Amino acid sequence: MTYIPKPKLHHPSLPTNGIGLTRRDYEGSVSTLCAGCGHDSISAAIIQACFELDLPPHRIAKMSGIGCSSKTPDYFLGPAHGFNSVHGRMPSVLTGANLANRDLIYLGVSGDGDSASIGMGQFVHSIRRGVNMVYIVENNGVYGLTKGQFSATSDRGSKSRRGVENFDEAIDLVGMALLLGATFVGRSFSGDKVQLVPLIKAALLHKGAAFIDCISPCVAFNNHDGSTKSFDYVREHNEMVNYLDVITGREEITADYAPGTVETVTQHDGSVLRLRKLSIDFDPHDRASALSHIQERQAAGEVVTGLLYVDPEPHDLHDHLNTVDEPLNALGEGKLCPGSAALQKLNASLR
Ligand SMILES: Cc1ncc(C[n+]2csc(CCOP(=O)(O)OP(=O)(O)O)c2C)c(N)n1
Ligand code: SF4
Numbered sequence: 001m002t003y004i005p006k007p008k009l010h011h012p013s014l015p016t017n018g019i020g021l022t023r024r025d026y027e028g029s030v031s032t033l034c035a036g037c038g039h040d041s042i043s044a045a046i047i048q049a050c051f052e053l054d055l056p057p058h059r060i061a062k063m064s065g066i067g068c069s070s071k072t073p074d075y076f077l078g079p080a081h082g083f084n085s086v087h088g089r090m091p092s093v094l095t096g097a098n099l100a101n102r103d104l105i106y107l108g109v110s111g112d113g114d115s116a117s118i119g120m121g122q123f124v125h126s127i128r129r130g131v132n133m134v135y136i137v138e139n140n141g142v143y144g145l146t147k148g149q150f151s152a153t154s155d156r157g158s159k160s161r162r163g164v165e166n167f168d169e170a171i172d173l174v175g176m177a178l179l180l181g182a183t184f185v186g187r188s189f190s191g192d193k194v195q196l197v198p199l200i201k202a203a204l205l206h207k208g209a210a211f212i213d214c215i216s217p218c219v220a221f222n223n224h225d226g227s228t229k230s231f232d233y234v235r236e237h238n239e240m241v242n243y244l245d246v247i248t249g250r251e252e253i254t255a256d257y258a259p260g261t262v263e264t265v266t267q268h269d270g271s272v273l274r275l276r277k278l279s280i281d282f283d284p285h286d287r288a289s290a291l292s293h294i295q296e297r298q299a300a301g302e303v304v305t306g307l308l309y310v311d312p313e314p315h316d317l318h319d320h321l322n323t324v325d326e327p328l329n330a331l332g333e334g335k336l337c338p339g340s341a342a343l344q345k346l347n348a349s350l351r
């Protein structure tokens with residue numbers, strides 16, 4: 001992999017975040033992707049999200065498979081842990097690392113080929129098991145790195161750059177993630193930072209399997225007329241389900257009042273809000289209606305973006321397996337070797 005480090009020097013008056021870092025501290029090496037590739041915009045959104053959340057970069061583990069998309073972890077969060085695995089195998093490597101050390105924030109970056117083709121089995125099981133991670137598919141509907149073959153997310157009827165038509169049905173990863181029990185599901189567009197940054201922030205704060213399908217045009221092989229993953233097509237057919245923002249780390253203010261009534265709420269800064277509860281058009285807490293909504297809009301030729309589903313009380317794989325709180329590498333000998341009496345008790349319980 002080509003590696004071009006960025007100069008460490010930066011302007012002394014760059015704004016800093018709550019832990020004294022500048023946005024530059026969240027960058028990686030210089031991208032070697034094609035100029036204008038949607039994947040670079042997603043890297044910029046990840047950098048912005050982590051900077052705004054004051055995340056210490058070394059507490060993040062970024063994992064990927066193989067593809068142009070899977071190269072991108074090299075281009076953000078330089079000081080983070082990273083593992084560039086085998087094609088389609090990111091989810092199992094991430095699951096293993098997460099089980100060994102639950103203290104890190106796991107960020108899996110993959111491509112539509114990496115996740116929907118060779119890695120489909122791995123994608124499916126990591127979501128269904130509820131691995132606590134952010135799983136981003138940088139979806140360009142094409143195998144970019146290997147020069148433009150259709151992928152499993154290429155829409156039926158879409159055309160390759162050479163005019164060849166795709167006759168296979170597309171796999172919708174958002175629909176699959178909803179069916180598989182993901183506790184956070186969103187879709188966005190690499191060119192829409194206003195939507196993508198808060199979506200990534202919310203996913204990073206979510207405890208459970210958070211999946212984001214990010215349409216990311218490949219300017220080299222899938223940005224022509226006839227493509228359904230091009231910049232022009234997505235801009236023309238994008239249907240946002242909500243406008244997003246993320247608020248972190250304050251004591252909860254609750255308001256329990258009926259639809260159609262007014263409630264006065266004093267906020268953390270002392271200001272007073274008068275809330276009128278309106279009926280909400282889109283409910284991101286209803287898995288079944290999220291699924292039918294994306295299918296309805298898809299049939300109308302639209303791409304639904306935004307936060308499609310979130311479970312406010314998610315569980316993750318550690319809850320299911322009842323694992324210990326400490327990372328395995330922090331366990332002392334006393335816990336790793338509890339003695340022969342404990343072993344006999346365990347063996348007796350299994351007889
Ligand atoms: C086991 C294996 N099979 C095939 C390949 C060849 N290969 C490398 S990347 C890739 C497809 C990448 O597509 P995608 O995940 O969509 O990433 P993109 O380049 O489009 O971002 C393929 C088929 C490989 N590296 N390893
Ligand atoms: S080939 Fe496509 S996906 Fe790969 S870097 Fe170029 S524009 Fe991006």
Ligand SMILES: [Mg+2]
Nearest residue numbers: 111112140142
């Ligand atoms: Mg791809």
